[in-house]
Amino acid sequence: MTHDDGDRPGAKDDGSLESLARRLQAAKTRRGGRRGGAAGSEGRSEAMGAGMRVAVELVAAVLVGTGIGIVLDKWLGTQPWLLILFFLIGCVAAFLNVYRLGQRLDREAKERRAAGQAKGK
Template sequence: MGSDDRDDPALPDDFDSRLRAAKARRREKQFGGSSRGGIRSEGMAAGLRIAVELAAAVVVGTGIGIVLDRWLGTAPWLLIVFFLIGSAAGFLNVYRAAQDIDRRAKERRAAERAADQ
């Protein structure tokens, strides 16, 4: 019937090299021949996350300032104060998100290095 794969001299003998070869074929199929294809989408996702974190904090801070100014009749002072607080919170969120993204990238690189060895 068909030839047995174990008799094929082109196939690696040990499990680790077969596993590496299978991972390379999977990566090639998944990312179109480049293991860095997923990096682009990860970068876009990170950029979108950072933009949303910053914009949301500024919008929420500004909204709170507007509402409090109308309620207390202190326009525009609370708007200015809460805009600044929202901006500071947004930058803090961006910093935390960037730290998280960096940590995940380092873990991924370490895992790739371990898989290649």
């Protein structure tokens, strides 16, 4: 956190709106900086959440695919071919889901960064 004297009341304070605007701006920059500093721990818990989401996503689609395969196999009596086929489809779907989640998280992070920069300026 940097303190330049421009944002201290008293120092160079001529009471005009211009100096008020300058002090406000400096205060805003400082707050923005502080928020950026806090993003360290916040980012960690968010990253943990993202990891958990990826893990669940990866398992869920494989489970669903395998389940569909088992049910169809029982119904049509084609053990084990549809199970194998739908297991593979489930794997592909899982990676697709993870890819989409990654894109989504990426976009969100970019938007947050852009919003943070706009606030900081």
